[in-house]
Amino acid sequence: MQADTRELQFADVNDDVVRSIVQTGTKYYVTLAIAFGVTLACFMFPWFYQLYYGIGAAGNNHPAVWGTYLASFIFWIGLSHSGTLLSCVLHITNSAWRKAIYRSAEAMTLFSLMVAATMVMVHVGRPWFIHWAIPYPNQMEMWPNFRSPLMFDVMAITTYLTGSSIFIYMGSIPDFAAVRDRTTGWRHHMYVLFSLGWRGTDTQWHRLGWAYTFLAVLIIPLAVSVHSIVSWDFAMSIVPSLHQTIFAPYFVVGAIYSGTAGIVTVMFMLRKYMGFEQYIKPMHFDNLGKLLLVLSLIWTYINIVEVFTGWFSGASGEIEALKYRLFGFYAVLYWEMILFCAVAPLLMISKRFRTSLVPMLFLSIAINIGMYTERFLIVATSQPRQYLPDAWGLYIPSIVEISIIVGSLAMFVTLFLIFVKIYPSVSIYEVKETMDMPKRKGAPHGQ
Amino acid sequence: MSLIDRFTNSWAKFRKPGYYEEFDYAWTMSVDLDRCSGCGACVTACQAENNLPTVGEDEMARGREMTWIRIERYWEGEFPNIKLRFIPMMCQHCDTAPCETVCPVSATYHNQDGLNTQVYNRCIGTRSCAVYCPYEVRYFNYYDHHWDSPLEQQLNPDVTVREKGVMEKCTFCIQRIRQAKDHAKDDGRRRILDGEVQPACAQTCPTEALVFGNRNDPGSEIAKSLENPRAYHVLKELNTDSSVTYLKKVDADAS
Numbered sequence: 001m002q003a004d005t006r007e008l009q010f011a012d013v014n015d016d017v018v019r020s021i022v023q024t025g026t027k028y029y030v031t032l033a034i035a036f037g038v039t040l041a042c043f044m045f046p047w048f049y050q051l052y053y054g055i056g057a058a059g060n061n062h063p064a065v066w067g068t069y070l071a072s073f074i075f076w077i078g079l080s081h082s083g084t085l086l087s088c089v090l091h092i093t094n095s096a097w098r099k100a101i102y103r104s105a106e107a108m109t110l111f112s113l114m115v116a117a118t119m120v121m122v123h124v125g126r127p128w129f130i131h132w133a134i135p136y137p138n139q140m141e142m143w144p145n146f147r148s149p150l151m152f153d154v155m156a157i158t159t160y161l162t163g164s165s166i167f168i169y170m171g172s173i174p175d176f177a178a179v180r181d182r183t184t185g186w187r188h189h190m191y192v193l194f195s196l197g198w199r200g201t202d203t204q205w206h207r208l209g210w211a212y213t214f215l216a217v218l219i220i221p222l223a224v225s226v227h228s229i230v231s232w233d234f235a236m237s238i239v240p241s242l243h244q245t246i247f248a249p250y251f252v253v254g255a256i257y258s259g260t261a262g263i264v265t266v267m268f269m270l271r272k273y274m275g276f277e278q279y280i281k282p283m284h285f286d287n288l289g290k291l292l293l294v295l296s297l298i299w300t301y302i303n304i305v306e307v308f309t310g311w312f313s314g315a316s317g318e319i320e321a322l323k324y325r326l327f328g329f330y331a332v333l334y335w336e337m338i339l340f341c342a343v344a345p346l347l348m349i350s351k352r353f354r355t356s357l358v359p360m361l362f363l364s365i366a367i368n369i370g371m372y373t374e375r376f377l378i379v380a381t382s383q384p385r386q387y388l389p390d391a392w393g394l395y396i397p398s399i400v401e402i403s404i405i406v407g408s409l410a411m412f413v414t415l416f417l418i419f420v421k422i423y424p425s426v427s428i429y430e431v432k433e434t435m436d437m438p439k440r441k442g443a444p445h446g447q
Numbered sequence: 448m449s450l451i452d453r454f455t456n457s458w459a460k461f462r463k464p465g466y467y468e469e470f471d472y473a474w475t476m477s478v479d480l481d482r483c484s485g486c487g488a489c490v491t492a493c494q495a496e497n498n499l500p501t502v503g504e505d506e507m508a509r510g511r512e513m514t515w516i517r518i519e520r521y522w523e524g525e526f527p528n529i530k531l532r533f534i535p536m537m538c539q540h541c542d543t544a545p546c547e548t549v550c551p552v553s554a555t556y557h558n559q560d561g562l563n564t565q566v567y568n569r570c571i572g573t574r575s576c577a578v579y580c581p582y583e584v585r586y587f588n589y590y591d592h593h594w595d596s597p598l599e600q601q602l603n604p605d606v607t608v609r610e611k612g613v614m615e616k617c618t619f620c621i622q623r624i625r626q627a628k629d630h631a632k633d634d635g636r637r638r639i640l641d642g643e644v645q646p647a648c649a650q651t652c653p654t655e656a657l658v659f660g661n662r663n664d665p666g667s668e669i670a671k672s673l674e675n676p677r678a679y680h681v682l683k684e685l686n687t688d689s690s691v692t693y694l695k696k697v698d699a700d701a702s
């Protein structure tokens with residue numbers, strides 16, 4: 001790491017980023033081993049157990065056939081939302097502060113989507129037939145059901161995954177080239193492939209800029225549609241407390257909210273453990289803090305509207321579901337969610353709080369715990385209180401489910417740890433755009 | 448016809464499960480709650496006919512029993528003026544079924560007979576149909592179920608034994624309907640006669656509270672039953688257009 005007193009030079013950026021890839025300490029390997037071990041022990045093993053014995057390994061029962069797997073699925077889709085979406089919005093609004101953080105944010109999108117897709121596999125009863133939900137020509141001459149919100153979901157998520165993969169890849173071609181020129185051995189060969197013959201000519205830069213902006217504009221509506229569609233899995237049903245028009249914006253805002261909090265967490269980790277102090281500054285936390293504050297206010301507003309319209313309808317089913325959510329078995333979790341996602345974020349009104357990194361880290365984690373709780377409550381408090389009181393019940397997650405939640409988090413961390421060693425996790429060329437031009441020896445700036 | 452009308456019409460048709468303008472048969476059941484004594488014979492008959500597994504005590508306690516037809520019990524009033532009411536609840540074979548639109552692989556669909564069918568082989572187990580069903584009559588196979596020897600000898604050969612990860616529900620004993628159709632064809636008839644086919648529950652009901660038939664046939668017993676002034680549909684306000692009609696219990700001392 002360069003001494004903080006010296007001003008950052010163009011060459012330092014390359015050095016720092018390449019160093020983050022090629023220099024690997026024991027600490028990294030230990031962390032990777034732990035993360036991978038937890039993935040195996042807490043995710044793979046219980047999942048295989050469940051595949052062998054059936055979904056009965058989870059805590060689902062007759063009224064509550066959906067459980068934490070689906071809650072995790074929404075959570076990971078939600079977490080995926082800020083990366084690419086935020087990056088696109090900030091790109092087309094020319095916000096310079098985006099440049100140091102967007103690569104890791106987009107990686108977060110990618111890996112969250114992968115984990116979310118895995119959660120679908122864990123959720124369904126017969127995952128070995130999951131490809132039937134994809135429209136492909138087959139000898140059965142069967143299409144998927146195009147009326148189904150779940151079908152829309154498959155479409156939306158695969159599109160989003162494709163779009164954000166292309167987006168992150170396209171944005172990093174010049175960086176691959178920069179890393180290619182500074183590495184040797186197998187890494188060099190790998191980056192030769194990744195950089196697609198990038199030489200940095202004017203034509204190449206022009207085309208990259210055009211394509212990048214084009215994709216950014218394309219992905220914004222796509223991201224909004226993805227979480228709207230995820231919300232329709234619930235809102236298109238006639239289950240009391242789920243059948244609400246507010247659900248699509250509610251999910252979109254919730255997704256961006258938890259995603260932004262996730263970026264704050266990841267940023268803190270990168271800054272602390274990958275040595276990016278000079279790139280990720282308190283200014284970034286300040287800006288993201290402001291965004292988080294606004295999102296928390298919108299989220300709170302939508303929650304109030306959701307409860308109010310449910311109560312105002314006066315329908316017995318709605319009232320029962322509302323009562324169960326606010327004062328029933330899971331009331332503690334509900335009020336915990338309100339505390340973490342609506343009350344605690346108000347601290348970010350103070351600039352001193354926004355620029356204090358450790359409190360921001362804790363707050364961002366608290367927000368994501370609250371957001372997971374929200375998704376859990378959507379699943380766990382709606383189904384046990386439906387129209388026929390005889391079919392009321394109680395859903396408590398089993399140990400297998402809880403283990404898989406932990407394991408999915410470890411899987412995300414594993415993927416991310418592998419990413420930072422292969423990918424330039426800070427955008428080299430975009431960071432340079434925010435810096436002063438290199439000075440000739442002794443000459444004033446720009447000569 | 449204006450463009451908007453054309454669009455709304457074709458959308459309405461698209462929304463209609465099975466896309467049928469009218470059904471060949473329209474199998475319907477009526478449940479006379481005045482006759483139902485809540486004995487549970489229908490539940491047992493259904494279990495025997497349709498190869499329903501006995502899940503065992505633990506699974507029962509976890510709320511995973513498999514009963515395609517169940518007797519819902521509702522207590523009314525406070526002690527000592529207390530009443531117990533029964534509603535047998537089975538798949539309502541809704542003509543605009545929420546479960547059919549949500550299945551991503553069309554494992555549940557509406558057939559030509561107006562039945563809401565479940566294709567076990569196609570089911571991938573998203574369980575969304577069970578969430579979307581307001582009657583809570585869809586049951587999920589949490590495990591592969593086993594029948595201890597010699598109980599597997601009494602499994603009905605006309606009915607599939609479902610594997611783990613598959614949703615199942617009342618079929619109105621579709622295997623019996625198929626059989627009746629075959630018999631009718633063998634006899635040189637095109638139509639099944641009224642009363643020729645009965646699901647296991649209706650056949651077993653000691654008080655004859657359950658009546659089954661084709662409501663498209665105006666002379667049938669079920670058609671008469673539907674004209675009863677006590678007839679109503681459970682959760683009619685949800686517009687599921689269900690095929691099971693309930694006849695309200697006559698309450699002698701109702702206020």
